[in-house]
Amino acid sequence: MEHYRKAGSVELPAPSPMPQLPPNTLEMRVQDGSKIRNLLELALSQLERGSARHVVFSGSGRATGKAVSCAEIVKRRVPGLHQLTKLHFLETEDSWVPTSPDTGLDPLTVRRHVPAVWVLLSREPLDPNECGYQPPGAPPGLGSTPRANSGPRPRRRVRDTRS
Numbered sequence: 383m384e385h386y387r388k389a390g391s392v393e394l395p396a397p398s399p400m401p402q403l404p405p406n407t408l409e410m411r412v413q414d415g416s417k418i419r420n421l422l423e424l425a426l427s428q429l430e431r432g433s434a435r436h437v438v439f440s441g442s443g444r445a446t447g448k449a450v451s452c453a454e455i456v457k458r459r460v461p462g463l464h465q466l467t468k469l470h471f472l473e474t475e476d477s478w479v480p481t482s483p484d485t486g487l488d489p490l491t492v493r494r495h496v497p498a499v500w501v502l503l504s505r506e507p508l509d510p511n512e513c514g515y516q517p518p519g520a521p522p523g524l525g526s527t528p529r530a531n532s533g534p535r536p537r538r539r540v541r542d543t544r545s
Contacts, residue, residue: 385487389477393442399468399500400438407502408434412441412449421452429460435505442472442498453501465516466502471495 403409408428410421421439428434437456441449457463474494480487502508508515 383478385481385485386478386490387481389479389489391474391476394473394475396470396472399470400466400502403438403502404436404504404506406434407436407438410437410439410449410452412439412445412452414444414448416445416448418448418452418455422455425452425456426459429456429505437503438500439503440498440500443474443496446497446499449499449501453503456503460503462518463503463505464508464518466504466508466512467514467516468500468502469514470498470500472498 408425410425412421425434425437425439429437439449439453439456441447453465457465472495474496476492476494478490478492480489510517
């Protein structure tokens with residue numbers, strides 16, 4: 383690919399994994415270059431004023447982690463939010479053109495599948511049977527289960543590597 387340069391990238395349309403969003407839902411489309419501070423400022427102000435009862439953070443590719451981080455920060459600052467998370471793969475089409483036109487190379491089109499996440503935070507109860515539902519105040523899961531063997535770890539024997 384050293385003889386090509388990227389001309390552009392287009393995210394192909396895909397159905398939303400949350401088609402029936404309630405009215406007055408704030409949709410936050412997180413991009414790779416989005417500032418978390420700016421996203422949180424808008425989402426928190428809308429939730430605290432009561433003008434939005436639901437917020438959806440969505441991001442794809444490198445922005446998935448940022449979308450999840452925004453949702454987790456909002457959950458910590460606004461207690462009592464129900465969460466519904468959906469994962470999906472979006473198809474993107476990348477266009478590549480030759481760096482020099484006299485090489486005889488053809489332009490390329492490459493289709494990729496990139497991960498995407500949608501996190502719905504709601505003040506109103508959601509369907510607990512829905513896959514990806516997390517009730518308010520649920521533990522994050524990391525470190526929440528105690529180790530069965532909580533005593534000191536046994537010492538490892540040093541192996542003699544001499545021949």
